[in-house]
Amino acid sequence: MTSVGTDVADGRFVAAGEHADASIVVVTYNSAADIGPLLDDLRASARSHALRVLVVDNQSSDGTVEVVAAYPDAVLIESGGNLGYAGGINRALPHAGPCRSVLILNPDLRVRPEAIGRMLETLASDDRVGVVVPRILDHDGQTYPSLRFEPSTMGVVGDALFGRTLWRGRPCSLSEFDYRGDSYHHAHDVDWATGAAMLIRGEVARRLGDWDERFFLYSEEIEYFRRVRDSGYVARYEPSAVVEHRLGGSGTSPALAALMAVNRVRYVEMHHGRTYSATFRAAVALGEVLRSYDRTHRRTLAVVLSRRKWSGLPKATRMAAPL
Known part of the structure; x- marks a missing residue:
């Protein structure tokens, strides 16, 4: 049952040590323009559900920390560097506290009323469900193809x-x-979905532990969804839970485009043999060849083909300060 009390009615986020329906993790990096509206949405949702909000900032330089500090009941965790998405999530998990679930959200999301409630209901309706993902609308209000198949x-x-x-x-x-x-248009089980918004059963989050920080950005959610499935749970899509995603909140650059392609290869190499992995890598290269009229795709192709260049791709800038 959802907790109801004075704090919930007032829309305040629950404190450390108190039970939460969901501990919400948001990893920010130069997200000053986005994080305030998201926290306002979560404040409205907190009038119906006990929510703990954990914001991990990856050393923003645009005033993100100051925006979050204006919400004193949100837990602000300064990571001490740019640890990437998985690294940021891992900094928050020790602070999740007692909770039914862990909700991972991108900072450039808007969460519609009842979205969190619908995801919590879906999680509670079937013990086999380890993760719930919502319907995502793009900036034009169109449904974004967020559901994916195993690579x-x-x-x-x-x-x-x-x-x-x-x-x-x-x-x-x-x-x-x-x-x-x-x-x-209908709820069903999926292989995986974009990691912009995903509600993880508390028991599953505790069992699986840290996210894989070998993926600085991109493909970390594919690896996590695979571990969910391997542990005997399913990921379920719930269309009645709706969020809006500005998209591109992580930024774009030739280096990030190359990292996205390389991390797909890295993921497959973790789970397949040498021959299949080489074939997959060749297929990724084919996609870049067919778009090599574009400079970014030419650069990505060069990186995919030269493994020695992988070490120069974006990575964590430094380790986080001790908890």
């Missing part, structure tokens, strides 16, 4: 040949993205 060579080849606009009705085996319109 495969055929899926990469399909995306390389047809991209995200040509033959959207192609077989699921020929894409990593689920483009089927009906998939976004």
Whole structure:
């Protein structure tokens, strides 16, 4: 049952040591323009649910810390460097405290009324559910194709040949993205989904522990969803829970584009043999070749093909200060 009390009615976030329906983790990096509206949305949700809010700042330089400090009942954790997404989440997990669930949110989200409640209800309705993901709307109010299939060579080849606009009705085996319109209208189990918003059962979060910090940014959620499935739980999509995502909150750059491609290869190499991994890497390179008219794709291709360049990709700037 959802906790109801004076603090909840007032929309205040619960303090350390108190039980929470959800401990919410937000990792920020130069997010001053986004984090305030998100915290306001969470404040409204906290009138119905006991929420603990943990904001991990990865050494922002734009006033993000000052914005968060204006919400004294939110826990601000300064990481002491840019630890990336997984590293930031790991800094927050020891502060999650007693909770039914852990909710991971990007800072550039807006959370619609009842979204958290719908996800909590879905989590409570089936003991097999380890993670709940919502429907995500883009800045135009259109449903974003956030549902994904487990990475495969055929899926990469399909995306390389047809991209995200040509033959959207192609077989699921020929894409990593689920483009089927009906998939976004009903609740069902999925392989994985974009990590912008995901509610994790508390027991699952405690059992799986830290996120894999070998992925500074990108593919860390694929690895986490795989561990959820391997532990016997399922990930469930709940369309009645709606959030809005500005997209691009992590920023864009040639280095990040290359990191995204390389981390896909790194993930496959963790779970497949040498031959399959080499084929997958070649398929990723094919996608960059077909778009090599663009300078960013040419640079990404060079990085994918030269493993020695991987060490120069973005990584954690330094270790976090002790807790």
